[in-house]
Amino acid sequence: MTILDQMREILKRDHTSFAELERGIEGFSGGDMAVTHGDYPNIEFWRGLTREAVSAVNTILAEGEYGLLPCSRLVYLVDGITLGQPLAKSARNYKTPRWMPVVFKRVK
Numbered sequence: 001m002t003i004l005d006q007m008r009e010i011l012k013r014d015h016t017s018f019a020e021l022e023r024g025i026e027g028f029s030g031g032d033m034a035v036t037h038g039d040y041p042n043i044e045f046w047r048g049l050t051r052e053a054v055s056a057v058n059t060i061l062a063e064g065e066y067g068l069l070p071c072s073r074l075v076y077l078v079d080g081i082t083l084g085q086p087l088a089k090s091a092r093n094y095k096t097p098r099w100m101p102v103v104f105k106r107v108k
Helices: 003-010 018-024 051-063 073-079
Strands: 029-036 043-049 066-070 102-106
Touching: 003 018, 003 051, 018 043, 018 073, 029 051, 043 051, 051 066
Parallel strands: none
Antiparallel strands: 029 043, 066 102
16 A cells, blocks of 8 residues: 555544654655645645655645644644644744644545
8 A cells, every 4th residue: 555545544534643644654754855835945844754755745735635734733742743843833934944733634
């Protein structure tokens, strides 16, 4: 089963975090890639991903069934994995990478 197929299965539970995907999908993490905000490249939604994982995330988002919804850092604390960098408080240009916690939300 590909990473994309596994993502589709996990995303059936709405409001899924990147931490849940990382824990549930072999080969999702362990790389050096990040999913970033398209307009603000220093806002990272998640990092440490493999190329296949980033490709799967991009495919899921391009299909339009799911979007990324900002969430509290507490969601990731409960899920047991956070990024060790400052939080992005708003969508704007930052000089250094910032983390914006998000969950996948069904939009269709």
